[in-house]
Every structure is written in structure tokens, then in C-alpha cells.
Amino acid sequence: MIQNIDLRGLQLSPAELLAAVPRAATDVSAASEIAAELIADVRARGEVALLDQAERLDRVRPEAVRVPAEHVDQAVAALDPAVRRAIEETIRRVRRASAAQVPPAVTTTLADGATILQRWQPIGRVGLYVPGGKAVYPSSVVMNVVPAQVAGVGSIALASPPQNAFDGRVHPTILAVAGLLGIAEIYAMGGAGAVAALAYGVPAIGLDPVQLVTGPGNVYVAAAKRLIRGQAGIDAEAGPTDILVIADAAADPSLIAADLVSQAEHDELAAAVLVTDSADLAVAVEEKLGELAESTAHSGRVTAALGGTQSAIVLVDDLGVAAAFSNAFGPEHLEIQTSEPETTLVLIENAGAIFLGPNSPVSLGDYAAGSNHVLPTGGQARFSAGLGASTFLRSQQIVSYSREALREVADHIAALSTAEALPAHGDAVAARFA
Template sequence: MLRRLDLTSTGSADLRRALPRARVDVHSALAAVTPLVEDIAKRGYPAVREATLKFDGVDVAEPRVTPQRLADALDQLDRAVRDALVESIRRARIVHEAQRRETVDVQVVPGGTVTERWIAVARVGLYVPGGLAVYPSSVVMNVVPAQVAGVESIAVFSPAQKEFGGRPHPTILAACALLGVDEVYAVGGAQAVGLAAYGDAELGIEPVDVITGPGNVYVAAAKRLVRGVVGIDAEAGPTEIAVLADATADPAHVAADLISQAEHDTLAASVLVTDSPELADAVDAEVERQVALTKHTERVRIALSGEQSATVIVRDLEQGLAVVDAYAAEHLEIITADARRWAERVGNAGCIFVGAHAPVSLGDYCAGSNHVLPTGCTARHASGLSVQSFLKGVHLVEYTADALAEVAPHVIALAEAEDLPAHGAAVAIRQNR
């Protein structure tokens, strides 16, 4: 099912081109999304309502979910799911509380200080997809870091579901209620991004400052369009897993983890990187056995047999490390002897799962880490969602007259070198009074 790539003789310069990757054309989606987002900027919710009827097949006159609906969803939530969400929230808070940034005062010279303050953005729009699955875990992963950062105004957007009377899935609503989020809108897709960015004065929906959360290619395209009007976390693509494994790995574990990501979407990427052809053969056999037993068999088969998925054979783990660094996976598992040592040498990954007992699905729900992660090679330069995603670093510069006088010749010299004499004059004038 998984095609096999032999990269044992491939040089490091060719790795990026040789590795499997899902083809997601955000640029093409822009053509469909641009008129919609522009219409929302002009007309507000009426444009959103029309799009929701067109794409979701439901007419939502009032998009905000009432407090009673949120409370009812929580009351009716399965007890086991509620307990699991409570534990997921607890663990996420432990990790994200440790990411808090403190004010730092630096004395550059006597009389000259620079203070760095970390200020939370005022309002955020958090997107929770509806698609092929239900994602209360994404509510947790978006809301917790925003709350820990100190964001005072949080709005959650999730698609209207026809089977639930034009409201988001009840489990999504229950997760919001557990977290104390009472501003929830039954709006999904590109129209949710547009509404978050531009708001609607008549309905009292205030524009946000930052939009976070994963979605399909149209959500990604809409994020690209509004970037600059608001901040965004990323243009998320299909989910990815790469597994770096050697002969010590249990093939049943590896196969299960590859299948777990393929379950998300037919475009999901599952990549095994190994120096053991014997392990690759055993994983192939396990994949065939386990896929036949899983619920979403057809979806998984399409994803695993797609061009974005493969087993990659490497000379040794050193080359394997180079391969996974070039791939820069959203999720990277290291299942090798001395796994921690190899994991600490990885440069590019959204999140690294170390050893036989840390599968990606643990991170999806209850590790305490955040599962909103960079996809499509962007882990080379981007990080997963965190408290920092909702903070702005602001410098306060304070200098006394003596401290300014001491540095004035340097400022004036640099201003003259850049042919900006007024810059130097703004300092010089303070020396002549």
C-alpha cells in the first residue's frame, strides 16, 4: 500500500525534491475565496449567511450560539468524554503556563534602559473545523494558550451543522462551555475567517486581532487574504506524520501510527523513514492487516497509497536524520534505540514524539503539548501554536539627558551615513538647550 522510495544513494541537496509531499494549491483556492471575503468586508453577516446556505446547506439567521445552548451541550455530554476533556485542559494548562513571558528590564548604560513588556492581543478568533471529524480537542488547543496569554476577548467559529439545527457540533459547544468561552458562532469555512477579520456592526460582532486554528484549503486561502488586516498563526495544510525508525521498532506500533494520521483526510501524509528493509516489510504487512480492521478503511487506503505517503529507505540513521530534517514534518516520531539522543539532533519538526510510548495521538489529546502545528515544510521556520502566538513584545526605551548626550555622536554619525540628517538633528537639538 505504501510505495517505497530508496534514497540510500541520494545526496542531501536532492532530498527536498525526492521526498513525498501532498499537493495543496492555496493559490488556486484564492480565486474562489477572494470574491467571498471581499463581499464580507463590504456587507458583513448577510454575505456570510448566503455562503453558509450555499456551502453548508443551512440558513443561519442568528449565528451566535446562545448561553443556554452551550450549557445544554455540556449537560448532555457523555461523562467519559467530559472527563477526558477536563484532563486534556488540565495538562494543556500545565504546559502553557510554563510558556508565560515576564517583563525584562535591561540597563544598557547608566541612565539608559530598555524594558521588554509582553502584552496580550485584545481579541482573537479561534477556528475549529467541522469536516470529516469532530474536533473538541482543537477547542482546547486554541483556547488554552489564548487564555493563559491573557486574551480578554475570545470568539470561537465552527461550521453550522444541518443535523444539529444549524449549530456547531454539540461536543464543540460543550468544550467551549467547559473552558468558559461564551462567544461561539455557527460559521465555518472561508466565511468564518472573513467574519472574524471584518466583524459585523449590526450584530455586534467585533473584528479580531488574530485568527488561529486549522482548516481546509479554502480556510488557508482566506487566511492569506486577510493577513495584514489581522494576524494569523499559519496557512495549515493536510496533516503529516513522519516516523524515523530502526530495527528495534515494533512494526505494529509504527503501522498503527501511520494509519492514525491517514484517518484524518485522503490528503494526509504518512511517511516511514527507516534503515531496515526488514522493518519496512513488516510494517507493510501490519498496515494491510490493521487497515482492514479500522473504521475509515477507504479514506485510510487512499491516503496511504497517495503520492504524499511512502516508506523511505535510508543507508543509516544519520541519513535518516537528514531526511526527516529535510521533510520537516508536522509530527515526527523517533522510534529507535537511544531515541532521545536522535530526537535532540532534529532541527525541523512541528512536534517530536520520542520513543515507543509517545504516539502522535497522545499529543493530539492529552500530552499537554499543542497540536496546532506547522505543516507543508513550514516547520523549518515556524512553531506550533503557543502562548507566544497571542502576545506582542513591546520595548520601553528610557534615557536620561546624560545617557543621551553620551551616545549622541554615534546616533548623529549613523544618521549622516544613512543621509537622514533630521534624525541626527532630533538628537542634537536636545544637546543645545
């Protein structure tokens, strides 16, 4: 069912480790042509284009793209009490954890009368995308909205695809969570067209352009985010989810298999990887995977994901090599289920979120841990971070020098401007002392 990769006895260079990493055969650029057409259509025809795209791609034509307030109120009133309690607790936890991501303003005094104030300014207006494909993601509403609110974003627009099962409305649970968070500007639109509408605006429906688009989506959403970058910022080009588990002989194979399956049920292209120095554990996990894949609700999807080129059980000589492999993989979710997880953690550099020990499964992070579940996929954790309050903040340096403080560095500025053949730079300083 799942491929086995045996790296025991090999001394692999960093480049060879990267080459050994299993990946799904996905190419965002392959979707770019279609995404570009959808973007151009929205820019040219606005709401009509969004309605036509919904009818063609989502198999339903909503009455209007902008969601009326009464739909949100109805969804909040009809929300299952148990789900509401779970959402409210998740909001509370994510809000507390996100607050820790807001840096304080810091003033650095370099000399008498010479200061630099480092401050963090929230982005004024953002567009948050919540997918609605194979599953419903009310938790993604929380993960997008709460950090933006904590950062101080003043204007938030939320987009989610219209649902055929709900007569073209946004899924009611998504609407309900948005309502609980006080989001009033919601649009029934999905895919590349939604990204275009957020970035460029649709004046006819009161949708002003945003400065930043965040949130996960399919390959066309990722392609659209790549194409609109420059018109608006983006958080990342999200792809299929992935999980990597580092485990030794002390780990419970049933728990590892359950965690791998929990992520495999997202998508046929989801990656589920176990890296271990225990051949016995590898055999036991593979056996448990076969059992769970047959009995789980989304058996076909899970079986396809586990059998894909992106999933594997990887055998290594020791946990040091396991950590090196994980760093090359750059997992979205990393679980460390070893006898001394903190010792292994010291070796980890690249991961979106890390879950230590048998009682910290990825499912906890997906919902109620307080951490954010919008994380870098496809190895992007090697160079980028997950969504958080910092995503919605911009660092600004405010320079304030007195006349005497400027005089102290005037000769340095003149020397450097001469060395760079930009004499007007030095002249601009000298003019203040003429």
C-alpha cells in the same frame, strides 16, 4: 499500497533531499479566487452572506449566526461525563504546559540611566476557528482557547461551522467545551466566510474585528487566511496533517503502522511517512499497514491517504540520513522509535512536535499530552512553530534613557545619521542639548 523510496547508497545534497520529499499535490493559491469571492460577499452583506454560504456549503441554514447562551448551556449539561472528564484533564495539562511558554519581562541596563525593558503584551482580541468537516474537533477548542487565555487575551471569539445533523447548530461537543472554558462569544459559521467575518467584523451581530485569526481548516480556510493577512494576523496556513516516523530494527512494526494509520484517518491528503535503515522493518510495516487499512473504521480514507503521493516508506543507509531526510520534510508530527531515541533527537532541527519512544504516540499529543496539536503542516515546521501562548503575545521593547545617558551616545547617533544621509535624526538628539 504505499510507495517505497530507496535512498540507500546515494549522497544527496540538501536540495536533492528536498526534491525527494513526498508531498500532496495541493495548492492553496488555487482556492484563492473562490475564497476571495466569499470574503467579498461577507464584507458586503454581513450576516445574510454567512447564512447563504452556510446553506450552500454546509447544507444547512442556521437560525442565526451568533450562538445564543442557552445553546451552550444545554450542550454543557448534555455532555457525556466520560468526555467531560477527558476534556477537563486535557485543559489542565495544556494550561500547565502553555504557562511555560510565557516569557518573563526582562530589563537590560546598558549604562547608568539607560535601560530597555523587554515585555510581552497579549493581543487584545482574537478569533479562533474550529473546523467541522470530516471529524469533530472539541480538542481543537482546547488547543486554541487555553494558550490564548494563558497569554492574557481579554476578548475571544470562536467560530465553527453549523452542522446539518444538529439543525444548523454548532456541534454540541464543541459548544460544550467552549462553555467549560468560559467562551461566551461563539458563531455558527465556517470556511472562508468565517475567516472574513472574524477579520473584518459583522456589526449587525455584534462581531467586532479581531487582531489575530488562528486554527486549522480546509484549503479554503487556508486561502482566506492568506488573503486577510494584513487586516488581521494569522498563525499559519494549515493544510492536511502529516506524520513522519524515524525507526530502526528495534522498533515494533505494529506500533508504527498503527501510528501511521491514526493520522491517515484524518484526510485523504494526510501524509504518513516511515524513514528507516532496516529493510526488514520496512517490509513488516507495509504488511501491517495493509491489514490495518482494511479493518479500520475509515478504511477508504486511510487507503487513499496511504496510497497518495504524500505517503511513503523511505529506506536510508543510517539514522543520520534519516534525520537529514526528516529535517528536509519538516514534519508536523515526528516520532522517533529507535533503540536510542535521545541520540537521534540531537540530529533533529525541524519538527512541529516530537514524540520520543514507543510509548509517546502522536495520538497522545492530539489529546492529553499537554502539548498543543495545532502545528505547522506541509513542511512549514522548517521555518515556523506550532500554536502556543507565544502565538498570542507581542514582544515590545520599552526604551528609557536619562539626559546624561543620551549625551553619551549623541555623537554616535550624529555619525550614523550623517552616514545614512538622514541628518534630521542627529538634529533631533542635538536639539536636547542646545
